[in-house]
Amino acid sequence: MADKQDERKITPRSQDFAAWYNDVVLRAELADYSPVRGCIVFRPEGFAIWETLRDELDRRIKKTGARNAYFPLFIPQSFLDKEAQHVEGFAPEVAVVTHGGGKELEEPLVVRPTSETIINYFFAQWIHSHRDLPLMINQWCNVVRWEMRTRLFLRTAEFLWQEGHTAHATRAEAERETFMILDLYRAFCEDFLAIPVLTGRKSAAERFPGADETYTVEGLMGDGRALQCGTSHFLGQNFARVFEIRYLDERNELQHPWQTSWGVSTRLLGAIVMAHGDDQGLRIPPTLAPTQVVIVPIWRKPEEREQVLAAARTALEALERAGLRARVDEREGVTPGFKFNDLEMRGVPLRIEIGPRDVAAGEAVAARRDLPAGQNKSKLKMEALAESVPTILKEIQRNLYEQAKSLRDTETRRFSDYASLRQQMEGEGGGGFADIHWCGNPVCETTIREQTRATCRAIPLDQKGAPGKCIVCGETAAERALFAKAY
Numbered sequence: 001m002a003d004k005q006d007e008r009k010i011t012p013r014s015q016d017f018a019a020w021y022n023d024v025v026l027r028a029e030l031a032d033y034s035p036v037r038g039c040i041v042f043r044p045e046g047f048a049i050w051e052t053l054r055d056e057l058d059r060r061i062k063k064t065g066a067r068n069a070y071f072p073l074f075i076p077q078s079f080l081d082k083e084a085q086h087v088e089g090f091a092p093e094v095a096v097v098t099h100g101g102g103k104e105l106e107e108p109l110v111v112r113p114t115s116e117t118i119i120n121y122f123f124a125q126w127i128h129s130h131r132d133l134p135l136m137i138n139q140w141c142n143v144v145r146w147e148m149r150t151r152l153f154l155r156t157a158e159f160l161w162q163e164g165h166t167a168h169a170t171r172a173e174a175e176r177e178t179f180m181i182l183d184l185y186r187a188f189c190e191d192f193l194a195i196p197v198l199t200g201r202k203s204a205a206e207r208f209p210g211a212d213e214t215y216t217v218e219g220l221m222g223d224g225r226a227l228q229c230g231t232s233h234f235l236g237q238n239f240a241r242v243f244e245i246r247y248l249d250e251r252n253e254l255q256h257p258w259q260t261s262w263g264v265s266t267r268l269l270g271a272i273v274m275a276h277g278d279d280q281g282l283r284i285p286p287t288l289a290p291t292q293v294v295i296v297p298i299w300r301k302p303e304e305r306e307q308v309l310a311a312a313r314t315a316l317e318a319l320e321r322a323g324l325r326a327r328v329d330e331r332e333g334v335t336p337g338f339k340f341n342d343l344e345m346r347g348v349p350l351r352i353e354i355g356p357r358d359v360a361a362g363e364a365v366a367a368r369r370d371l372p373a374g375q376n377k378s379k380l381k382m383e384a385l386a387e388s389v390p391t392i393l394k395e396i397q398r399n400l401y402e403q404a405k406s407l408r409d410t411e412t413r414r415f416s417d418y419a420s421l422r423q424q425m426e427g428e429g430g431g432g433f434a435d436i437h438w439c440g441n442p443v444c445e446t447t448i449r450e451q452t453r454a455t456c457r458a459i460p461l462d463q464k465g466a467p468g469k470c471i472v473c474g475e476t477a478a479e480r481a482l483f484a485k486a487y
């Protein structure tokens with residue numbers, strides 16, 4: 001039996017990160033390209049990760065009091081035209097339907113790029129009194145933003161997401177909601193996706209079109225580029241005004257409510273691949289892995305086969321009873337070595353090997369995906385798998401987070417002179433987070449973007465240090481900001 005692994009080698013990360021990323025996503029069968037440019041197919045292995053992520057985030061969002069609803073895919077074009085910044089921001093990337101049922105439509109329909117307009121049209125009809133507030137709606141759906149440069153999960157014309165939309169009686173309440181969701185996203189990224197994130201405010205140039213403020217959670221990928229993992233927008237009263245949402249307050253006076261919107265998307269699947277993957281392929285955190293534990297039975301002689309398979313099935317039952325997602329790799333015609341490489345490429349967090357000698361000793365060999373070869377194996381007692389394996393999975397989860405955090409911390413640098421910032425950002429790769437004083441002037445931001453390709457990712461909320469001098473113009477800068485090249 002020949003191992004075919006060699007002809008299927010994935011590009012090493014250090015050689016070409018983008019090629020590595022595509023190899024991993026395609027070979028691990030997470031996604032595939034579609035015949036329509038810009039669109040992708042979520043294959044079962046990728047969709048299973050999305051479902052797990054979605055179910056957990058949905059549970060956390062519902063705990064905040066928001067309820068799920070579903071609004072139409074098509075939005076009258078005139079709705080989008082109502083908010084000037086909103087239409088300006090989204091016009092270049094909207095798909096418009098002009099014909100239906102063989103006839104030209106009286107009014108063209110926009111395929112939703114986001115749903116503020118349609119949802120606020122209904123909020124205007126549903127909100128009359130202060131007793132109708134707060135109104136908190138969440139929607140899981142697809143959106144379309146016309147996009148020709150496809151990158152699997154990261155940049156696609158159609159993607160899946162959740163979008164929350166809320167209306168509140170006071171400014172303070174809406175701001176509290178904005179920050180509460182920001183922190184919910186932070187905690188979700190860190191404890192469920194094992195991705196450490198920075199939180200902060202976006203610069204005006206990076207703000208959501210139509211929002212007063214946009215707040216973000218930003219992660220750092222394995223190549224030192226940043227990825228926006230989620231955003232929470234404080235919309236002020238902008239949409240309430242243009243959609244004429246009004247309520248009678250306790251003194252019987254008409255008021256506009258204060259609003260928020262917030263979302264995360266299937267980009268997070270790309271973040272999981274890029275934050276955790278290595279040269280062998282995917283490394284999926286146990287919380288998300290479609291298969292958390294795979295059991296590989298190993299035998300040479302036919303008489304060993306039944307004995308080893310029986311032990312593997314007993315182990316599987318124990319793991320399933322412990323509530324774990326486990327399976328036995330019973331593939332025939334490939335060597336154990338081929339299976340090991342294949343399962344590592346697919347990112348299964350823990351592999352349990354059972355051979356004839358293990359059966360005799362009542363043991364199994366556990367191999368962790370998060371540790372390098374040579375340091376990743378240990379022996380487990382067969383009768384105690386239901387206790388030992390969940391503990392190991394928790395350690396893997398924590399270790400993946402620690403590894404990502406250690407990279408993020410190493411790749412976050414303070415700069416006080418512009419020449420060193422430029423030098424750091426030179427070249428094709430990432431460059432990490434640059435922590436710099438910036439005066440807030442968009443001209444300095446543009447200079448940095450044009451000369452280094454780094455953009456303002458976040459202005460941290462907890463500014464502890466003293467004011468300094470802007471790294472570009474030398475004027476007084478009240479705040480520090482994090483710049484990075486980003487996806």
Ligand SMILES: [Zn+2]
Binds near residue numbers: 438439440441471472
């Ligand atoms: Zn400046």
